[in-house]
Amino acid sequence: MAQAAAAYGDERLAVADAEAGSGVKVAIFLRDLGLGGVERCAVLVGEGLVARGFDVTLVLLGGHRNLWEARIRQVKVVDLSAQWQPLKPWTWLKGWRAARRIAREHDVVIAGTFLLPLYMAFAATRGLGKRVLGWVHGPMAELDAFARMNPVHRFACRYVYRRLDELIFVSQHARESLSRWLGEAPRPGWQVLPNFIDDADPAGSPPLPREPSALLRMVFVGRIAEEKQPGLWLDALAELNARALPAQLTVVGDGPLEGWLRDEAQRRGLAEQLVLAGRQEEVAPYLQAADVLLLTSSFEGCPLVVLEAMAQGLPVVSTNAGGVYELFGERRGEFVVDEASGAALAGLLQRQDRAALSWWLLERAVRYSAKTTLEKWQKLLD
Known part of the structure; x- marks a missing residue:
């Protein structure tokens, strides 16, 4: 009886999760779906949100590569890379229009990372009244100091970040770093949501402690x-x-x-x-x-x-x-x-x-x- 009640409680919890995000459509703009940390975060968060009743679309802007097909089950993937090609200015208007159509169809647009996804998420939502979030994965001040960002990109990224009311950071350090990079104090809309461990990984924790070894x-x-x-x-x-x-x-x-x-x-x-x-x-x-x-x-x-x-x-x-x-x-x-x-x-x-x-x-x-x-x-x- 207790087991049945527990199972019933789990079922009700699952239904509540699914109903919580019902009707909310989320688009995450990315370059492509390679094996990097940004792409993995987008897939894991996207799949998790779908399980909670959200409608999630991953939008590829910089390439058609998708190395996550085996992992993606419910998230939709839309490839705009053939319409929008950064090195071909004559494709920019067509790409912007395609991205804007997607933005119109969604309630929330997330810039999955800086540069192209950040620019397009900002440009495609102008005047639409959509909720736009910037997802900041790394410490921008340290990254810029190391990679010496192109001055045009540095200006453009700072311009957009200063105009977004909501930013999501994977760590407090990343939040503080962007604050230093922009030269302004963190705002109330700057939230820290750390990365998480993928519960779907097939391998479990090994017996501990590990077998002693001379090596x-x-x-x-x-x-x-x-x-x-x-x-x-x-x-x-x-x-x-x-x-x-x-x-x-x-x-x-x-x-x-x-x-x-x-x-x-x-x-x-x-x-x-x-x-x-x-x-x-x-x-x-x-x-x-x-x-x-x-x-x-x-x-x-x-x-x-x-x-x-x-x-x-x-x-x-x-x-x-x-x-x-x-x-x-x-x-x-x-x-x-x-x-x-x-x-x-x-x-x-x-x-x-x-x-x-x-x-x-x-x-x-x-x-x-x-x-x-x-x-x-x-x-x-x-």
């Missing part, structure tokens, strides 16, 4: 690019060797510095300790096989891979990359180094109590569950 198995997941500071991977391996701590690093991803990394590892005698796994659509098996996730980014908004590691009970050792430290609250010192150096990373790897931290991470992951974050999205859009 420290580290994993990095992401692009092999300058902003990820791959030189620190080799510095950390060399420092661990100097401390007589055998270690191996598996890199899951690819990028422009892959060749350099391979050659530099060979030159420094670290090639046998480096495994290049290439880009993988499913990273859970690599997280399960590791003892620790290594993150060496120059800056981050709210890294999904850290949330995935947290859900696996996999300890993390990271540089102070902005939004990362927020995920660990008052225990950031057990996961984040203040100095971006091989010595600092190796020191934390050496003293970290990973068995104890694994259990704490599993408990911490609850606050970044899909249910918790999607309830906030639902409240925002309702």
Whole structure:
């Protein structure tokens, strides 16, 4: 009887969720649907909102690539890239009209990221009285300092962000960063909605603690690019060797510095300790096989891979990359180094109590569950 009542309660809750967003149509403007964090966030949030009764459309502006077809079940995808081509000015009017038709049909338009999606979401909704939200995934001040944004784009992005009443940030750090970048205080309409762990991931948390091993198995997941500071991977391996701590690093991803990394590892005698796994659509098996996730980014908004590691009970050792430290609250010192150096990373790897931290991470992951974050999205859009 109790089980039947509980089941009935779950059913009523599901119906209530579906009714909550009934009739609300949401369009999320994106460049395309590659495997980046922005695209993944759009898919996960979109699918979650559909399950709660919203009508969600992902609008592709910069390309027809869709690497999420197997994951997308209920979200609609509309490709405007053939009509709107940024490098062909004679297509701009046609593309704007197509985007404006979509904006007319939806109640809420979300600029999935900056540049093209931000510009088009703003331009296509002028005079329509639609609710427009900007979704800010990364720390703009740090990003601009690193990438040296084109002055025209810098002016245009600042112009649009200053005219949007509502912005959604993936972390408090990203919110503060945009405030510095714009030179103005945060507004009441600037809300923080962190990324969340995908409940649909087939792999569950492995038994904890992990099997002891004489070899420290580290994993990095992401692009092999300058902003990820791959030189620190080799510095950390060399420092661990100097401390007589055998270690191996598996890199899951690819990028422009892959060749350099391979050659530099060979030159420094670290090639046998480096495994290049290439880009993988499913990273859970690599997280399960590791003892620790290594993150060496120059800056981050709210890294999904850290949330995935947290859900696996996999300890993390990271540089102070902005939004990362927020995920660990008052225990950031057990996961984040203040100095971006091989010595600092190796020191934390050496003293970290990973068995104890694994259990704490599993408990911490609850606050970044899909249910918790999607309830906030639902409240925002309702």
